[in-house]
Each structure stands twice: as structure tokens, then as C-alpha cells.
Amino acid sequence: MSKTETLTHDSDAAQTACPGETLEAVLKAARIADPVIDRPNGFAFAFVPEGFRMQDVSDPYQLPPRIQQRVTVDDADSLIQYAKRFLDDRSVIIADLDTLTIGVVLDWHSQNQVPEDIGVTLQPQPCQHIAALKLRNSEEFARWSAMEGALHSQMEFAEFLDENSSDIVDPDPAVMIEIARDLEATRGVAFKSGTRLQTGERSFRYETETHVKGDLVVPQRFCLSLPLFFGEAPTEIEASFRFRPNPDGLKLGYVWRRVEHVRQAKFQEIAFRVAEATGLPVFQGRAE
Structure with a gap:
């Protein structure tokens, strides 16, 4: 057998004898090209060099899955009933006299009191679940x-x-x-x-x-x-x-x-009625 024939034979043998090695090489190349895998709910994973093991690289401050909804109701009773359905210890009421709007922010920022093992003093919240009453003239x-x-x-x-x-x-x-x-x-x-x-x-x-x-x-x-x-x-x-x-x-x-004094007093009365019925604190003003 000639030298040329020997090299050709060895090359063909390498291609047919180890198909798994070829597949593994292709997978490694793909992982290197795009090492990060995004998953639902804000999770992300990346392949790192040590044997290409998967490692969690998600943002530790990524907000968890949450309700993103703004509801506009027509009367105070509807606002009270909706708030009671979803409120928790984060929820607050913001009463904006300028726009005659009483809003219940159901996922407002938590209080500045968290367990010591968390290592942070503040827990940001999405503030994206809001029920608002926009008062209209009768x-x-x-x-x-x-x-x-x-x-x-x-x-x-x-x-x-x-x-x-x-x-x-x-x-x-x-x-x-x-x-x-x-x-x-x-x-x-x-x-x-x-x-x-x-x-x-x-x-x-x-x-x-x-x-x-x-x-x-x-x-x-x-x-x-x-x-x-x-x-x-x-x-x-x-x-x-x-x-x-x-x-x-x-x-x-x-x-x-x-009459404007009477209207302002009525606005305050409605805001405190919602606060009393839901047990939530009410703040006079607006969220910027």
C-alpha cells in the first residue's frame, strides 16, 4: 500500500470511527458562540469554561413574576371590593386632589424592614398593579x-x-x-x-x-x-x-x-372611606 493510500484510509477511518466526537465538537462550538440561555420569568443561564457546565447567571434583583394591570373603576364601592381581592402588606392608597383620582397601588414598595440574611435594606416592588377611581361629575x-x-x-x-x-x-x-x-x-x-x-x-x-x-x-x-x-x-x-x-x-x-370647598371635603371623605374599608394607609399627593 502506498503512502498516499495510507493517509486517505486513516482520514476516512477517523470520520467513520468517532461520530460522537464530531457531534460534541459541534455542540461546543455552538455553546461558545452563544453561551447564555434565557428562560421565562427573568431567569438566565450560561455555559462556563469548566467542562461547559450550566451556571445560573440571573439578575439577583430581577423582579419575580407579577401582575401587571391598571384598572379604572367608576365608584368607591368597586374600588374597595377590587382592593380587598388583591391587597397585601405592601398596598397603599394615593389620593390626588388635583386630578380627583384615588388610586390603590397594590404592589407598592415594601416597608424598610427585611430579614438580616437578605443583606439589603430595601426591596423594590414593581408598582404595576393599580386600581384607580377617577371621580366624575354627576x-x-x-x-x-x-x-x-x-x-x-x-x-x-x-x-x-x-x-x-x-x-x-x-x-x-x-x-x-x-x-x-x-x-x-x-x-x-x-x-x-x-x-x-x-x-x-x-x-x-x-x-x-x-x-x-x-x-x-x-x-x-x-x-x-x-x-x-x-x-x-x-x-x-x-x-x-x-x-x-x-x-x-x-x-x-x-x-x-x-362649592369647591365642598367638593374637596367630599373628595377627602371618599379617600378616607376607602382607607377605612380596606385598612390601608392613605397618602395625599401623587406618585411621580
Whole structure:
């Protein structure tokens, strides 16, 4: 056998005699090319040089599997029930008056109290499971607010009072309906004077074109009972009448009396009601 034939024979034998060594070489090359294996839930493993054994190289501060959900509810009772379902010792309430939002952060950061063997003083939490109540104006308050602050014609104002008289608690709604009818009847008359009565009410004196005189007494203030926010119980608020005689008739309207203070107080009441029902601490402010 020639030398050339001998080398060829040895090469063929090496390829056919040790297929496992060839496979192992291919696997080693693949491990060297991409040594890190990512697994679910943030785990990662890497092949290290000592025999290519697998070693855990996961981030020790990687957050564990968690709920990532933001829920917006429409009323306080829904917020309370949702919070009770998921809350734990991390959960807190953050009440943001500027946006009228009461949020329960169910996975807020843990307290700065951890076992000594952990070796850290703080445990970061995801803060990604939040139930929030965004307070909205009730339908009743929205209707009255749309008319507030502007002067309206007698016809428009009388029709509005007649339609929404059920929200009025002082004076009696029947009296307000009667006033509404009288206001509509005085359209186009000439107002001569206005005097303040001892009761605090104001008396308008007018003459019609037929020179028949009459007096119309309108309360200086009136009181409403209506929900300020959707899903809440009615609250009493006050409004003051405003008027302005014009050549084309009397313009009438009203303005709120410190209603924003009442709304802020109601917001605080809702926040503390949620805190009392869930047993969670409440913080006034916002999370940046």
C-alpha cells in the first residue's frame, strides 16, 4: 500500500470511527458562540469554561413574576371590593386632589424592614398593579354647573328651574316652580327698582306696557341637594341669584357659594372611606 493510500484510509477511518466526537465538537462550538440561555420569568443561564457546565447567571434583583394591570373603576364601592381581592402588606392608597383620582397601588414598595440574611435594606416592588377611581361629575351637578356663572334670558332660566326643581331643597321646590312661572310671565316688562327686604330677599318692581304694577319676590340664595360625583350620595350646596335689567328684558342666573370647598371635603371623605374599608394607609399627593 502506498503512502498516499495510507493517509486517505486513516482520514476516512477517523470520520467513520468517532461520530460522537464530531457531534460534541459541534455542540461546543455552538455553546461558545452563544453561551447564555434565557428562560421565562427573568431567569438566565450560561455555559462556563469548566467542562461547559450550566451556571445560573440571573439578575439577583430581577423582579419575580407579577401582575401587571391598571384598572379604572367608576365608584368607591368597586374600588374597595377590587382592593380587598388583591391587597397585601405592601398596598397603599394615593389620593390626588388635583386630578380627583384615588388610586390603590397594590404592589407598592415594601416597608424598610427585611430579614438580616437578605443583606439589603430595601426591596423594590414593581408598582404595576393599580386600581384607580377617577371621580366624575354627576349628571345633576354637571347640569347645574353648565348654567352657573352666566346670565340667561327669562324664558331659558324659567324652563331650567322648572325642569330641575327636584334638586332644590330651600326654598320649597313648589315655590321655585311658581317663581319660574312668574319669571317667564315678566318677559319684556320694564323694571323700575329693586329693594332688599328684611328677610334678605330682593323685591323687583316693574310696570307692564298697560301700566299694571306688580311685585316679584326672589330669594337671594337657594340650596340644592345633589350628588357632586357619580355614584355618591347627595350633598347640599348653595347658590346665589344674580340679575341684570337690560332693555330687552331681565337677565337671570346664579353663582356657586364656596362649592369647591365642598367638593374637596367630599373628595377627602371618599379617600378616607376607602382607607377605612380596606385598612390601608392613605397618602395625599401623587406618585411621580
